[in-house]
Amino acid sequence: MIESILVIGVILYVVCQVVGQCDSLTGLPNRTRLVKQLNKLVYKARRKDAGIAVVMLDLDHFERINEARGSLFGDELLRKISYTLQRYVKEAGTVSRIRADRFGIIFEDVASKNELARLVERIYGLFSKGFFVKGIPVKVTFSAGTALYPYNGDNSIELLKNADTALLQAKETGRNHALHYSQEMNQAVKRRAMLEEHIDGALQRNEFVLSFQPQFALPGGDIRGFAASIRWEHPEAGTVLADELLLIAADAGLMWEIEEWMLKEACEKNREIQKLHLPHSVIAIPISLKSLKQPAFWEEVKRVLRATGMTPDSLVLEVREHELCTGGDVHNELGEELRAIGVTLCLADFGKGYASLHSLKQLPIHRLKIDPLFIGEIGADKTGNTIIQSLITLGHKLGLPVTAAGVETYEQLHYLRALGCDYMQGSLVSKPLPYEELPHLFAILRYKPHALKSEART
The missing domain is CATH 3.20.20.450 (EAL domain)
Incomplete structure (x- = not known):
């Protein structure tokens, strides 16, 4: 009896851990799980002297789709986007849903900015085809910010922060494009915070x-x-x-x-x-x-x-x-x-x-x-x-x-x-x-x- 209770307790603990690290709408890992995964990959990359790419994606004007079509329509669109990103990334990395209209992607073994740019360009190609939601064609664009280990940060927190900074700059300079992190962006972020x-x-x-x-x-x-x-x-x-x-x-x-x-x-x-x-x-x-x-x-x-x-x-x-x-x-x-x-x-x-x-x-x-x-x-x-x-x-x-x-x-x-x-x-x-x-x-x-x-x- 006691052994059965202990087994059930362990199962519940594991389920709670998994559920607590997954997005309930899409089934993707959430930010908590993304950080843990990135920590592991950074440790592994240090030993292998390899590169890691972090990509933050933010859907442009997603709130307008929700306002116009309703939240259920928006949820279905997010599920389709999640499936598309997962299918593209496959075993090359990890896709996570950070919040409502923001996704994070980690790519392993990325050696250069040019290689990272090609990966992001392919994502834009996928989105250019648009999506069908409940029989309705929807055109979606996104802004992206990228950071590369070890050049733009040597730990998960710094890499995510710098990719977020690049994303913010991309949104402020017209949306529907990607920017790679640079140190000059920090001044722009401070300016934006002051204006807000x-x-x-x-x-x-x-x-x-x-x-x-x-x-x-x-x-x-x-x-x-x-x-x-x-x-x-x-x-x-x-x-x-x-x-x-x-x-x-x-x-x-x-x-x-x-x-x-x-x-x-x-x-x-x-x-x-x-x-x-x-x-x-x-x-x-x-x-x-x-x-x-x-x-x-x-x-x-x-x-x-x-x-x-x-x-x-x-x-x-x-x-x-x-x-x-x-x-x-x-x-x-x-x-x-x-x-x-x-x-x-x-x-x-x-x-x-x-x-x-x-x-x-x-x-x-x-x-x-x-x-x-x-x-x-x-x-x-x-x-x-x-x-x-x-x-x-x-x-x-x-x-x-x-x-x-x-x-x-x-x-x-x-x-x-x-x-x-x-x-x-x-x-x-x-x-x-x-x-x-x-x-x-x-x-x-x-x-x-x-x-x-x-x-x-x-």
Whole structure:
């Protein structure tokens, strides 16, 4: 009897140890087990004088999939991703699930950064095919950070920390790519930690500033309005540009407060522009899909329009292609709000590949804005020119005006004009300006033909 109890006790102890080191959703090892495994491999690698690679993967914008499709859909996607990673790694290493949308991989016997880069590149290749979840195709991208024993750490804690640091840098510099750890990243991590700590009170300290980049009609070159962008003038870190600022704000749960401020500030400034300089000035403001889904946001839009006296057709809300096309079925809700209020919705960063012809027909959008990346490819080769031509042609076939963002050269301007592009913005005519400099801009435009005007006359 006592022996049976002891045996049962041992079995329960082993089960508890295993369960406590495994992820209940995917069955993968958790972080605790990963650390133990890495400790063993480091000890083994020291004796063999071998290398070990640590890869941290973080799914890009996974929370949007959960919000749009539900947590059960997200769970099934995570199981499919786990299976794909396990099948790829096999006996070459260990895959673990660190937390909700983060995975850790250890590869044994990796001798160099180049070899590690090839391993990560193959993972990107696997993800590029996408996944089918409950019959629905899902495109998933990820950011990755890597570290290599013994060059980036001689123990498990240091290796994991440095891979995490590289991952954070990858996320901050655009996502959907991998970075290998370097010592310089530590300074960037300290800076990020400081900004995360200080962002909470930045709005009250009036540290946020809007810039205004003029948008011009083609071919005539008349100014149509402005695209607003935000920056953070931090007293220690200096200027924090929009992409980094909004990433930090999203992580801190402050997107709503900041976008609410942007909406109010941009509309107030545009109303002043209308009164003093350009009666029909249109202001374009970047807005997250998360805000567009909130009834409170639309109430705020109506309140701001009433308070400023600005007409709804003077306001353009720009939402990124990736958000709108992967954010689930929000077409009807958005369409109703847009029709009821009368503001314009623009699909920004157009061309990244998330919007199919079918989705463009279904989305309640009124305009397209081509991503600056593609504008920069004009003249580089035939492929770049062909892509731009296809994007503009597609927009026009759908009855949507097209804006080209990031126009920097006359060659780009000539090509866009020849294709019938409707609007442009870019440093060829004007960089983003603080509001205080706009009177000077209008004075120049009034008395001196700018690049678009002079080109239109030739």
